[in-house]
Amino acid sequence: NAGVTQTPKFRVLKTGQSMTLLCAQDMNHEYMYWYRQDPGMGLRLIHYSVGEGTTAKGEVPDGYNVSRLKKQNFLLGLESAAPSQTSVYFCAASARLGGDTQYFGPGTRLTVL
Amino acid sequence: GQNIDQPTEMTATEGAIVQINCTYQTSGFNGLFWYQQHAGEAPTFLSYNVLDGLEEKGRFSSFLSRSKGYSYLLLKELQMKDSASYLCAVRGTGGFKTIFGAGTRLFVKA
Numbered sequence: 583n584a585g586v587t588q589t590p591k592f593r594v595l596k597t598g599q600s601m602t603l604l605c606a607q608d609m610n611h612e613y614m615y616w617y618r619q620d621p622g623m624g625l626r627l628i629h630y631s632v633g634e635g636t637t638a639k640g641e642v643p644d645g646y647n648v649s650r651l652k653k654q655n656f657l658l659g660l661e662s663a664a665p666s667q668t669s670v671y672f673c674a675a676s677a678r679l680g681g682d683t684q685y686f687g688p689g690t691r692l693t694v695l
Numbered sequence: 696g697q698n699i700d701q702p703t704e705m706t707a708t709e710g711a712i713v714q715i716n717c718t719y720q721t722s723g724f725n726g727l728f729w730y731q732q733h734a735g736e737a738p739t740f741l742s743y744n745v746l747d748g749l750e751e752k753g754r755f756s757s758f759l760s761r762s763k764g765y766s767y768l769l770l771k772e773l774q775m776k777d778s779a780s781y782l783c784a785v786r787g788t789g790g791f792k793t794i795f796g797a798g799t800r801l802f803v804k805a
Contacts, residue, residue: 586737617795623697624782624795625738640792663725671739684793686737 584608586687589674595663595691603658603690613676614656615640615684616648618669622635624674630654662695697721699800715768716783723788729757729768730782732798734783736739738782741768746800758770770801778803 586607595601601625607613617625625665627629628646628679637648645667647659656675674684699719707713719727719803730738744750744759744766746801756769768781780798 622703622797623786624797626795627792683743684741686739688737689735 586673586675586685588671588687588690590690592691594695595660596695597664599663600659600661601692602660602686602691603671603673603674603692605656605658605677607654607673607685608625608687609677610653610673611677611685612653613673614650615662615676616646616656616658617674618642618667619672619689620669623683627628628658628671634639645691663692665694668692668694697783697794699783699794700798701796704800704802706804707770708802709773709775709805711773712769712771713773713801715770715783715801716771716784717766717768717770717783717796719764719766719783719785719794719796721787721794722783725757725767725786725788727757728782728784728786728793729755729766730784732780732782734779735767741781773803775803775805777801 585684589604589653615630626642631637631650634653649657672689676682676684702715729741732738742757749758754771759766780800782798783796
């Protein structure tokens, strides 16, 4: 039972390049989230999903796209990376709304040059 | 607007007690979380409060006052491994959004 996993762990991109971050969970949770974490700031929600085939915008969605084709996977795409997207990206999953705990993946450290 | 405030850094001594405060202003309230995050690692769940009062879980306790928009995390018998960032997060109503504070970095010294 791995919980939430993310690939890759580290990545360096040049401005304008594209990439996809993969999040996978084996807990059968309905809800999945992508956050970014920057120094001195809290985790900020990029996009989220309330179930297979559904996605919605969070707090800072510009420059990112997501897909949830399978319940266990949540993909985050950067079509044309910018230096402002240098950050640590965390994926999370939760079973339900309300007071449910979010379980986080180990994070992806992305640098855009 | 929505805002969560917590101190940026705190230092405490091994074996002591430390209280990390969190004040919040959010659109509605549907629970307050505390997460622990060691450097370079993912946040992990510590506690959840939805009603006023104190929730105790081993060496960690969390308190909530909804009328004051205030919570604290109390860590007792501090250990070196407690050196980490502590994130306060509030879930509002009417959506899936959880607002996270910037975190309090706690340094435990011998």
